[in-house]
Amino acid sequence: MTALSTITSGTTAPDDTTVLAVEGLRVSVRTDAGETTLVDGLSFALRRGETLAIAGESGSGKSITSLAVMGLLPPAVRVTGGTIRLKDTDLLSLPEGRMRSLRGDRVAMIFQEPMTSLNPVLTVGAQLVEAIRAHEPVSRGAARTRALEALKAVRLTQPEQRLDQYPHELSGGMRQRVMIAMALALRPEVLIADEPTTALDVTVQREVLDLLRDLQRDLGTAIILITHDMGVVAEMAGRVVVMRHGRMVETASTLDVFERPAADYTRDLLAAVPRIGRGKPRSSAIGEPVARLDDVVVRFPVRSGLFGRVTRQVHAVEHVSFDVRRGETFSLVGESGCGKSSIARAVVGLVPHQGRIEIAGTAFADLRPADQKALRRRVQIVFQDPMAALDPRMTVGDLVAEPLVIHRIGSPAERRARVADLFRHVGLSADQIDRYPHEFSGGQRQRICIARALALKPDLIIADESVSALDVSVQARVLDLLRALQTEFGIAILFISHDMAVVENISDRVAVMYLGQIVELGTRAQVFGDPRHPYTRRLIEAVPVPDPAHVRAPTVRLAGEVPSPVHPVGGGPARVRLVDVGGGHLVAE
Amino acid sequence: MTDVVAADAAPKPAGALVRLLRRKLALFGLALIVAVVAGAVFAPWLAPYDPNAQHFDGLTLEGAPVPPGGAFPLGTDLLGRDLLSRMLYGAQTSLIIGVVANGLALLIGTLVGVTAGWFRGAVGAALMRFTDLMMAFPALLLAICLAAIFSPSLWIVAMVIALVNWVQTARILYTETTSLAERDFIAAEKTLGAGTGRILWRHILPHLVPTIIVWGTLGISTTVLLEATLSFLGVGVQPPTPSWGNIIFENQTYFQAAPWLVFIPGAAILLLALAFNLVGDALRDVLDPTQRGRA
8 A cells, every 4th residue: 555665674586477478579550651560579578576678779669669568559550469468467458448547557657758758737746646546546645645755765855845846847867756756656567667867967867777776676666678778788687688670689688698699789789889998099190279268158148027137147158268179089078057068059159158269260259250151161060969950851962062052162063073072971872962861860860960061171070969869889880980080181079978988989188067167177098097076987987887797886876966057147156276187187176 | 052053943843843733632723723813814705794784684573683504604693793704703803812912911921920030139029019019900990991091992902901911920930930040950050151041041931831831821711701801891892893702792691592692602712712722732742852752
């Protein structure tokens, strides 16, 4: 009856009771062209208290599988073969009414994006109470008590106040905790977690993963963890199902998959995973600075009141100075909201800033509008989501030629030749130039964006989370491409990322940002080999290690939230001072 | 620059037209539009009688209109005039209202909406507050005022309709433009150094085309009926000039006795709006490259 009050009463180890058995599952979608199979011949058994990871890249059918188990497939998609049994219940033959009462009660699910899965106009408490009362005939008061217990169980700070808050008042990590509390309040036998930490920062991801593991130990819930992140798999799962194109490629214990992968695909997948310590020192000649930032400040006004007076400001970037030199990769790393993207946007002139940003010795502010256009040629940006960054109504050939058209470079024939040349450089074939962006895969689209950035032969390319939205194997190939182009053209890259492992792999120098300020700056060896600032250490430690044998040193569980960057006008965060601790390694005091 | 645009654009219209004609519904809609336009243009030759002539045998002995059939294929109206002839001449008026006035309204709406949405700030605020003002103003009253100031004629009516009908388009395109302006690909264009004109013309406007088409086709029936309302109030097209709208309004009180007098012009308006709708829908799909190659 009391859901979570018995949490501490005992621990449950995986035993042999099979909770969920999927046998020969086949899911198809009906299209005009006939039936297409999305998942074919998938079988697995989930035991009590066990974590089973379903790993695979986008389009592998892992999310469809979870929706099939929940009975939540979209209208055109249906199960065309196989069985799904929850203990003795055949889920596929269950009528919708029975299925609904079972959802949440015996099988619960948490989604990737906690903001979209919570109702924005209801308080957290109301949603929890509703979820509990939908399945158990308890009074409103009793349900509220249980909701409070559930929030305490997921270690949310100030749980009493949280009950009366709305989802938008909580941070991403807190929202995902609420989702977990909601999922576990009814003590389901199976919890399906679909990319539960993908949208979260590394340090928050760490906390949520720890929490899931603790709750599982206490409640004995069987977890299906759907993820593309092999680091998360290694840390969480006992067994893994590796999927590709809707088929099971390999299934084994996590240890076996990582130590002795049987399938070629699994081997490739593991090889593509970025790991800290893989970065190789590069001997490329590093030249004069191509971009220099001096005391750059970016603030966004927050208007309020009847007359829209600026009462507060978001201090996105506070007194940041660094330079990027010809031929090097300079990385800015930090968690969401630390101001790294604001710097990128300030450098290309998309957001206003104070301080001085020089590109090849001149600042935008020094020039008349006509000359600014010429300066724009020297710095190009590649955005995170290539689909959003390409106009869907233009052919990719036109898109890549467009920078040349804007800057009136070459005749139409010359432009066409140049576009074909650029396509070859980024690994696309020239006969694809008359297609539209939606006809390409994510990795190919990012290549198109890179070709577009290269068209003007810039001195500096800013890669703003450019590989974050890509699958690991695609990510590895795009990173290889960037490196090859850098060597060939001697371009400087300002690489912006939240992924410590990727940054370690490709950077020459690294700056760690926290709340708009740089807290540590140095060469890759300095920052990763000898991290001095506690925040840098925390970031590095939080990265999931793709090695099941890795034993994580016990660290202090970090509670509490990142302070807000919003301050009243006139106020602001304390300015950090950087001190050289040797060899140009700057650390905040 | 111009030659590149021309080279890119040259093969597209042909392709788009062929793809448009391959759609049965679009073809049907296009045929209807062509028929109406032909009827209006060739009315002097096609019409069996003078549209304003009151025929002696156009009324029954009791003075009621003649039902369709015989000498008058679509019957006659209350004054004994031939309905077919009036419908053909009326198509001229209705087409001018539905296409010209409505097109003008779309043009003003697009200009105001896109300008306000792109520039925001003081310009945008001023334009949108003016739009709100126009929205709050009773359209009919404004139309009556304008028509009263200028002496009523077809072109004044068209202008009046254009001046009251652009507000919805402006409002909707304003919202769409503001959200488009925030999209990454527009930011990407800015970092490439693209000018405002290029961004608006090549990257914003194409994305607004579907909305403009939908509003344009919806506007046709509304404007045709608004013209009828104005005519009914005496500030529109002056009698005896026929229009589809005023045929309905003149005869609606005798709906029970002579239903064809309301039914036939009503069906004509409906079919014209439907035809533009079908063509518009097809055009929207054909012009959207993201729909190409989809199963």
